[in-house]
Amino acid sequence: MSFDRSIKIAPSILSADFANFGAEIRAIEDQGADWVHIDVMDGHFVPNLTFGPPAVKAFRPHVKTVMDVHLMISPVDLYIDAYADAGADILTAHIEAGPHIHRTLQAIRGTGMKAGVALNPGTPADAIEHLLDLADLVCVMTVNPGFGGQKYIDMTDKVRRLRSMIGDRPIHIEIDGGMDPTTAPLMAKAGADVLVAGSAVFRGGSVDNPAVYGDNIRAIRASTQD
Ligand code: DX5
Ligand code: ZN
Numbered sequence: 001m002s003f004d005r006s007i008k009i010a011p012s013i014l015s016a017d018f019a020n021f022g023a024e025i026r027a028i029e030d031q032g033a034d035w036v037h038i039d040v041m042d043g044h045f046v047p048n049l050t051f052g053p054p055a056v057k058a059f060r061p062h063v064k065t066v067m068d069v070h071l072m073i074s075p076v077d078l079y080i081d082a083y084a085d086a087g088a089d090i091l092t093a094h095i096e097a098g099p100h101i102h103r104t105l106q107a108i109r110g111t112g113m114k115a116g117v118a119l120n121p122g123t124p125a126d127a128i129e130h131l132l133d134l135a136d137l138v139c140v141m142t143v144n145p146g147f148g149g150q151k152y153i154d155m156t157d158k159v160r161r162l163r164s165m166i167g168d169r170p171i172h173i174e175i176d177g178g179m180d181p182t183t184a185p186l187m188a189k190a191g192a193d194v195l196v197a198g199s200a201v202f203r204g205g206s207v208d209n210p211a212v213y214g215d216n217i218r219a220i221r222a223s224t225q226d
Contacts, residue, residue, distance in 0.1 A: 001066060001089060001114065003170040005193045007224045008034035009217050010068055010174070013059075014050065014148045015198035021055075023207040025062040031214035032221075035066040037176075037196045038088075039148075042073035045097055046146035053082035060087035068194075070118065070176065072145045073097065076104050084111035092116025092139050092174075095127055105134040116174070120144065121153050125161040135171055137194070138162055142187070143177030148198040152178025156190045163191025181223035188224035195220060 011033045016024035025036055038056060043049040056069060069088040073079065074097040083091050091113045095101050101117060108115040116137035117128055121144060128138060140159055143150040155175075162173055174194035175187045184195050197220055205212030 003172075005172075007188055007221060008194045009201070009220055010035035010037040010066075010194055010196045011201040011213070011217070012037040012039055012148065012176075012196050012198035014039040015202035017207070020207060021059055022062045024202075025059060027205075027207050027210040028201065028213050028217070029064055031210055032217045033065065033201075033213075035068045035194065036063045037198075038067065038069045039198075040069060040071045040073060041146065045074040045094065046072040048146045053079065053086045056083060056088065057086035066090065068092070068116075068174075068196075070116075070139065070196075071097075072118075077107055080104070080107050080111060084113055088113055090114040090116050090137055092118050092137060094118045094120065094145075095123055095131075096120050102131060102134065105131060109134065109136075116172075118145075118176070119158075121155065125158045125165065128162070129165065132165065132169060132171065137172040137174055138166070139174040139176050139196075140192070141176050142179070142183070145177075150178060152180075152183045154186070156186055159187055159190035159192055179220065181219045184220050185223045185226060195224070 011028045041050045068090045076093045105115045114136035118139035173192045175192045176196040179197040180200035
């Protein structure tokens with residue numbers, strides 16, 4: 001995985017057809033997705049449940065780009081090796097998921113995966129000040145995690161602040177929640193380079209009508225390029 005700050009669209013398969021993940025992943029990649037975002041929820045850290053390591057491992061052969069795994073689970077450390085074995089390229093843990101995020105990021109990198117740290121809307125940018133040398137990605141939540149299709153919460157100031165804290169370090173700023181062609185340009189301007197989008201990518205399309213996914217991805221990308 002080489003590093004660059006160009007805009008990357010990462011569809012979240014949380015909005016895909018849960019009975020057809022392989023074909024959905026192939027469809028979004030054929031239609032221009034840069035990364036594939038996988039939302040892991042445990043029914044404890046967030047009030048919703050999705051899938052675990054065996055499912056993520058089954059997705060792996062279908063992902064040709066980057067498998068970006070967002071853990072909304074607590075605790076995290078017990079499961080890091082299982083997600084490495086499942087083939088995650090990037091593993092992101094929430095700073096709010098436990099008392100030892102520093103150790104968690106070290107452990108993620110120790111497996112060879114890239115390490116991400118996610119911040120809930122109520123968590124300030126400064127919380128990652130002492131983690132910058134351990135993170136490859138900072139995920140700024142623009143909804144409270146747990147569900148797709150929620151209303152965007154503006155985090156422009158936080159993203160701007162993170163962008164200046166990061167400086168020249170090779171750390172991605174990813175935005176997760178409520179990204180569409182009206183909100184994506186705000187985040188791109190503030191300094192984000194990875195935009196996760198679930199409902200705004202999958203809306204109106206299907207594996208039988210994948211061109212809609214392509215239209216939706218292009219509309220989000222184009223909105224950031226004005
Ligand atoms: C929220 C998830 C997001 C979600 C985004 O807990 O982390 O990735 O799927 O969905 P939309 O784009 O519909 O807000
Ligand atoms: Zn996510």
